[in-house]
Amino acid sequence: MLPKTKYARSDDVRIAYQITGDGPFDVVWAPGTMSHLDLDWEIPQRALFFERFSKFCRLIRFDKRGTGLSDRPVKMATLEERTDDIRAVMDDIGVESANIFGVSEGGSMACLSRYMRAAANPSAVHAYEQMNGQIDTRPILPSIQAPTLVMNRTGDPCANVEAARDMASRIPGANSRNTRVTATR
Secondary structure (H helix, E strand, C coil): CCCCCEEEEECCEEEEEEEECCCCCEEEEECCCCCCHHHHCCCHHHHHHHHHHCCCCEEEEECCCCCCCCCCCCCCCCHHHHHHHHHHHHHHHCCCCCEEEECCCCHHHHCCCHHHHHHCCHHHHHHHHHHHCCCCCCCCHHHCCCCCEEEEECCCCCCCHHHHHHHHHHCCCCEEEEECCCCCC
């Protein structure tokens, strides 16, 4: 059974989210460029991943504005608006603090076919990728106070390991890890 989809209001946009698990702490899963809460459960490897993840925490997943089950406004959201969407979801649930698990903006590009078409239309993907290419978080990295682990997949064609190491070096006390991911069929 699919978890119930709920909606949080962020300004004039409704943000779709789902909650699974009931562990001792909350993790908010901030998706990559595109996501689709319901279609995640149709992809066996993704469903298994989220089921396992939900065994040790309360996992809060959402579709960013413009993607998946969330409203699709006519303009691209700024980084600040997308960050505020996380706050809106947390407020709707009543969560004051949570661990944030951010997935690379291009992470879901590895998914195929129906998932990609349902998650966002081609013009939205293009616009988000253009905007994401302009984001520079380096000036704010030294101000991060939360324990931080910067990970990227070994051999990732989009995320350079040296860039991840540079990011970690700019965050006080952060760790950087390469993660080997193997696909099974």
